[in-house]
Amino acid sequence: MQIGPMGTDRTWHAEAPLHRIHRIDFHVVMLFSDGPVRHMIDFAEYEATAGDVLWSRPGQVHRFWRTNEYRGTVLTMQPGFLPCATVEATGPYRYDLPPLLHPDDAWRDALKAALAQLQREYEDTTTLPLSLHTSVLRHSLTAFLLRLAHLAASSAGAAGQQAGTTFTLFRDAVEKGFAINHSVSAYADALGSSRRTLVRAVRAAxxxxxxxxxxxxxxxEAKRLLAHTDLPTGRVGAAVGFPDAANFSKFFQLHTGQAPAAFRAELR
Incomplete structure (x- = not known):
């Protein structure tokens, strides 16, 4: 994990300027002290201002805007740095939760205090032995993320908080199997549920x-691959369960109104 102030001209590495579309395998949490700032996450544009929090999860694509000056604190961390229970509780792959959060005064003060404490622990590399220092960081990070995850779930509204077990299992199964399994009946069978029950649960949630x-x-996923890689469109289709390139193009155009190549060209 890393934590520090946001500033201009920062890069992930020398050959990856921030204005490019990035797909990264770690969390990025930005707490803004100024604004407004525009930021793209998974092809939706968000505008954040002072006091807002923007949370980009592993696997999502995002892009910084050239014309914006980002001010505040940025936290990055690999999911593997956290205990399994924390990872499960914070939902690192909950793409249904909103990335932009607008905490009220009490929540904002609590998040800022937790983040400031985490930054102090991160910067203090001499007081404790490395093993204890790492443990303290994990505990401080866990406290901050649990607050953040609760705020994100609350921001999703009642439906997001009250999703039933059937939908939750379905959502997790789709996340693991969407690239090879597009069949509603197959998911229902795997979950031991009837198709009708699954339809009701998903519609309710x-x-x-x-x-x-x-x-x-x-x-x-197809959009992410088209935006972030140079894979031919046929291979993008195969990666999301369409061995036939023509079928993938028809599917993509039906759902986006654009051919895959046109979508890629527009982004770039």
Whole structure:
């Protein structure tokens, strides 16, 4: 993990300027002290101002804007740095949760205090032995992330907080299997649920059908690959479960209104 002030001309590494589209395998949490700032996450544009928090999760694509000056504190961390229980509680792959959070005064003060404490522990490399220093960092990070995860779930509204077990299991199964399994019946069978029960659970939690939920996840992954890689569109299609390139192009155009190549060209 790393934590420190945001500033201009920062890069992930020498050959990756921030204005490019990035897909990274770690969390990025930005607490802004100024604004407004525009930032793209998973092809949606967000505008953050002072006191807002922007949370980009592992696997998402995002892009910094050239014309904005980012001010505040940025925290980055690998999911593997955290205990398993914390990872499960904070939902590192909950793409359904909003990345932009607008905490009220009490929440903002609590998050700023927790983040400031974490930064003090991070910068103090001499008081404790390395093993204890690392443990303290993990505990401080856990406290901050649990607060942040609760705020994100609250911001998602009642439906996001009260999603039933059937939908939760379905959502997790889709996240693991969308690249090879697009069948609603197959997911229902794997979960030991009837198709009708699954339809009710998904509709209650999201307002969508199970098929719509699956297709939305497939489209998102295809967009990420088109934006962040130079894979031919046929290989992008194969990566999300379409061995036939023509079928993938039809599917993508149906759901986005653009051919895969046109979507890629527009972004770049």
């Amino acid at each position: 999201t307002g969508e059908t199970p098929k719509g939920f699956i297709d939305k996840r497939v489209v998102l």
